[in-house]
Amino acid sequence: MPELPEVETVRRGLSPHLDGNRIQKIEIRRPDLRFPFPEDLSKKLTGEVIRNVGRRGKYLLFRMENGSTLLNSLGMSGRWTLTGGEISFTPGTFAHGAAIGTGDGPHDHLVIDFQDGLRATYTDARRFGYIHLVESGVSEAEDRFLSVLGPEPLEPNFNADILAKNLSKTSSPIKNALLNQSIVVGLGNIYVNEVLNRSGVSPLRISSSLVKKNGKPTKGLELVTNQIRAVLLEAIDAGGSTLQDFRGVSGDDDLGWFPVNFRVYGREGEKCLKSGCSGIVKRIVQSNRSTFFCAQCQR
DNA sequence: CGTACCCCCTGGCTGC
DNA sequence: TGCAGCCAGGGGGTAC
Numbered sequence: 001m002p003e004l005p006e007v008e009t010v011r012r013g014l015s016p017h018l019d020g021n022r023i024q025k026i027e028i029r030r031p032d033l034r035f036p037f038p039e040d041l042s043k044k045l046t047g048e049v050i051r052n053v054g055r056r057g058k059y060l061l062f063r064m065e066n067g068s069t070l071l072n073s074l075g076m077s078g079r080w081t082l083t084g085g086e087i088s089f090t091p092g093t094f095a096h097g098a099a100i101g102t103g104d105g106p107h108d109h110l111v112i113d114f115q116d117g118l119r120a121t122y123t124d125a126r127r128f129g130y131i132h133l134v135e136s137g138v139s140e141a142e143d144r145f146l147s148v149l150g151p152e153p154l155e156p157n158f159n160a161d162i163l164a165k166n167l168s169k170t171s172s173p174i175k176n177a178l179l180n181q182s183i184v185v186g187l188g189n190i191y192v193n194e195v196l197n198r199s200g201v202s203p204l205r206i207s208s209s210l211v212k213k214n215g216k217p218t219k220g221l222e223l224v225t226n227q228i229r230a231v232l233l234e235a236i237d238a239g240g241s242t243l244q245d246f247r248g249v250s251g252d253d254d255l256g257w258f259p260v261n262f263r264v265y266g267r268e269g270e271k272c273l274k275s276g277c278s279g280i281v282k283r284i285v286q287s288n289r290s291t292f293f294c295a296q297c298q299r
Numbered sequence: 300c301g302t303a304c305c306c307c308c309t310g311g312c313t314g315c
Numbered sequence: 316t317g318c319a320g321c322c323a324g325g326g327g328g329t330a331c
Contacts, residue, residue, distance in 0.1 A: 002324065002325090003324060003325095006324075034307065034308090034325090034326090034327080035327090058325075058326095073325075073326080074324095074325085075307095075308095075324095075325055075326085076308090076309095076323070076324060076325060077308090077309075077310085077323090077324090107309085124308095125308080125309050125310065126307085126308045126309050126310080126323090127307075127308055127309080128307065128308070128309095128325060128326080129325085169301085170301080170302085171301080171302080172301090172302065172303090176302090176303090179325090179326090181325095181326080188324050188325070189323090189324060189325085190324055191324090265324095287302095287303065287304075288303090288304070288305080288306095289323095289325095290322090290323090
């Protein structure tokens with residue numbers, strides 16, 4: 001599902017409405033998603049105020065005034081819908097999205113009602129997503145999900161040296177390494193393909209071959225680093241404009257989810273879009289997931 | 300230890 | 316239009 005740009009788009013859609021809002025009621029409709037819901041979740045959060053809606057990698061973080069944090073992974077099909085008052089929207093919905101979650105759909109698993117009358121509904125057909133509570137007094141650095149995460153690629157301190165350091169430890173192909181959230185967060189199967197294509201780096205390259213003997217990044221890894229940032233930023237920008245259009249619109253599930261035009265993803269058998277390249281986009285499978293690339297210009 | 304696989308689950312699309 | 320088969324944006328757990 002959602003990779004970093006989509007999660008960020010959802011965050012930006014929720015934040016203005018949820019920051020500072022007090023939770024009046026939490027209804028949990030089933031015992032689990034991917035994992036069981038945290039014990040006594042409703043009891044622990046009813047009456048609490050959301051300080052802000054944040055993000056770490058692909059996780060949404062609902063930080064509470066009492067110091068606890070509700071962590072939500074959207075998995076493949078998770079989405080949030082806000083309803084109540086004049087509002088009814090699902091930030092970053094899928095282009096083929098099902099009916100908007102109003103709180104009583106078959107896949108509406110978690111419903112949070114706020115003091116101001118707003119309702120936030122978490123909908124997740126495939127239930128690969130999950131909800132986790134970082135208890136008050138437990139720092140994010142100690143949390144089992146958050147502590148293992150690698151650097152944020154859009155933070156100013158992210159650079160090719162850091163990536164080189166993390167990649168030098170692994171013997172796996174670069175495609176797999178960049179999907180590993182302990183090396184760098186935020187990339188999923190779509191954007192990792194796009195990043196490698198734009199960088200001219202083969203997904204089959206062994207990660208350590210992009211690091212020089214002295215531990216410094218190769219030219220290719222510098223390109224990868226820059227393209228990670230560029231691709232994610234472009235996608236966020238595109239999602240941001242989508243969100244603008246979506247705000248306040250009720251029942252519209254036709255908006256495109258990925259406004260960015262993919263250069264390789266889903267384009268098996270089509271011509272490589274790099275100017276001057278006569279290659280054809282190939283599809284292979286790496287770790288059971290589709291990889292799209294041009295063997296001619298990605299080396 | 301690091302790495303490779305196998306799933307968890309529903310739904311949309313394609314092709315017969 | 317029915318249905319089987321395939322595919323899907325994630326990532327934890329486990330077996331090597």
